[in-house]
Amino acid sequence: MATLTAERSDISHLFSAPVIVAALGYFVDIYDLLLFGIVRLPSLASLGLSETEISLTGASILNWQMTGLLLGGILWGVLGDKKGRLSVLFGSIITYSLANIACGFVQDPTTYKILRFIAGIGLAGELGAGITLVSEILPKHLRAIGTSLVAGIGLLGAVVAYFTVEFFDWRYAYFIGGGLGISLLLLRIGVFESGIFKDIKNQKHVQKGNFFSLFTSKDRLSRYLKCIGIGLPTWFVIGILATFSNEFGKALEISEPIKPGLSIMWCYVGLSIGDLCSGFLSHFLKSRKKAVFYLMLFTLVWSVVYLYAGIKSVSTFYGVAALLGFGIGYWAMFVTIGAEQFGTNLRATAATTVPNMVRGTVVVMTTLFATFKDAFSVIDSGALVGVICFAIGLFCILTIPETHGRDLDFLEE
Numbered sequence: 001m002a003t004l005t006a007e008r009s010d011i012s013h014l015f016s017a018p019v020i021v022a023a024l025g026y027f028v029d030i031y032d033l034l035l036f037g038i039v040r041l042p043s044l045a046s047l048g049l050s051e052t053e054i055s056l057t058g059a060s061i062l063n064w065q066m067t068g069l070l071l072g073g074i075l076w077g078v079l080g081d082k083k084g085r086l087s088v089l090f091g092s093i094i095t096y097s098l099a100n101i102a103c104g105f106v107q108d109p110t111t112y113k114i115l116r117f118i119a120g121i122g123l124a125g126e127l128g129a130g131i132t133l134v135s136e137i138l139p140k141h142l143r144a145i146g147t148s149l150v151a152g153i154g155l156l157g158a159v160v161a162y163f164t165v166e167f168f169d170w171r172y173a174y175f176i177g178g179g180l181g182i183s184l185l186l187l188r189i190g191v192f193e194s195g196i197f198k199d200i201k202n203q204k205h206v207q208k209g210n211f212f213s214l215f216t217s218k219d220r221l222s223r224y225l226k227c228i229g230i231g232l233p234t235w236f237v238i239g240i241l242a243t244f245s246n247e248f249g250k251a252l253e254i255s256e257p258i259k260p261g262l263s264i265m266w267c268y269v270g271l272s273i274g275d276l277c278s279g280f281l282s283h284f285l286k287s288r289k290k291a292v293f294y295l296m297l298f299t300l301v302w303s304v305v306y307l308y309a310g311i312k313s314v315s316t317f318y319g320v321a322a323l324l325g326f327g328i329g330y331w332a333m334f335v336t337i338g339a340e341q342f343g344t345n346l347r348a349t350a351a352t353t354v355p356n357m358v359r360g361t362v363v364v365m366t367t368l369f370a371t372f373k374d375a376f377s378v379i380d381s382g383a384l385v386g387v388i389c390f391a392i393g394l395f396c397i398l399t400i401p402e403t404h405g406r407d408l409d410f411l412e413e
Helices: 001-014 018-046 051-082 087-104 111-123 126-137 140-154 157-167 170-190 195-201 213-217 218-242 245-251 260-285 288-308 314-340 347-360 360-371 378-399
Strands: none
Touching: 001 140, 018 051, 018 087, 018 111, 018 126, 018 140, 018 157, 018 170, 018 213, 018 260, 051 087, 051 111, 051 126, 051 213, 051 245, 051 347, 051 360, 087 111, 087 170, 111 260, 126 314, 126 347, 140 260, 157 213, 157 245, 157 260, 170 347, 195 378, 213 218, 213 347, 218 245, 218 260, 218 288, 218 347, 218 360, 218 378, 245 260, 245 314, 245 378, 260 288, 260 314, 288 314, 288 378, 314 347, 347 360
16 A cells, blocks of 8 residues: 555656646757747748858858857846746746747748747756756656656657648748647646755855856866766767768768658657656666666667668668667766756856757757868768767766766755
């Protein structure tokens, strides 16, 4: 009877309002985050841009959105530690929902850039604040499963975004994203704040949300940089292997053209399943580090297959993309590790900035990829970028402190 009661209690915790709303929030976040990449060609073509202008303007708009993510990560992270996790969950979704609705009315590239920059700022806060809140309200033996549910469900937003664009005009796709965000805002009214944060909220002597304090201690800086390093292979797969899959498909001499949008979709299907599994794997192994390490090795093996196994079939290619997505399904554990590494007064700052710093490294990866292509083949250029990302990622996960079962009610001095 006691066991049955405990199981019911665990289920009620895992499907509590904060967990469900955080998962739905990340779903909308991913939908909006990837939407421009999916509608880039038709939206810019409808604004009257030539093929060359579409390429240049599209890259520029993506950079504006990425800059918004980097700045927004710091802004929302600091706000989350100073004002509370809920303030970020409300503020971020209002920002990116309104920006996305406005994108549906855009008539010129300059306005488009500004709106994607604003959307990027809003999108930066969702995951870190959600993972922080869920980590702090769940019992420590359920944290891995709870955060994996948030990320696993949330990442399906990429699949919905792809099919929304297949069935609707790009402007309506933006309206739908914005409308989903506003609807979710109403659900968040009943969500409660983290008790751990409320305990320190009015303690004036505790310094909260000081982003620069991450760099004033050698130990804190080491933990912070290692958290970022663990995430590099995830965006190597998304930002290089999936995004430039048309180039890799051509280099592999696959008979039919590979569609990057479809590669990304299949990658995110695998990623969603992998995220759901990673929490249970961490729970079973009683280790964050082992779960991430095994999934990272799995990704490394399938990256080699992707690049050097001589894939000739389109279906096989997309199947490998899905397996690569499954491998980088440690994304949920990676963000959870970022939240668990730091005290309550810096937790939201770290958990919100870390994933956005990783997203920001895509600019470096794509630059290296383009530079390597001047001297090497497309396949070898991708492999060289991968070697760097996996070397850093494996070193960081092997040397970062274990956080499974850690009590999160502590402060950074």
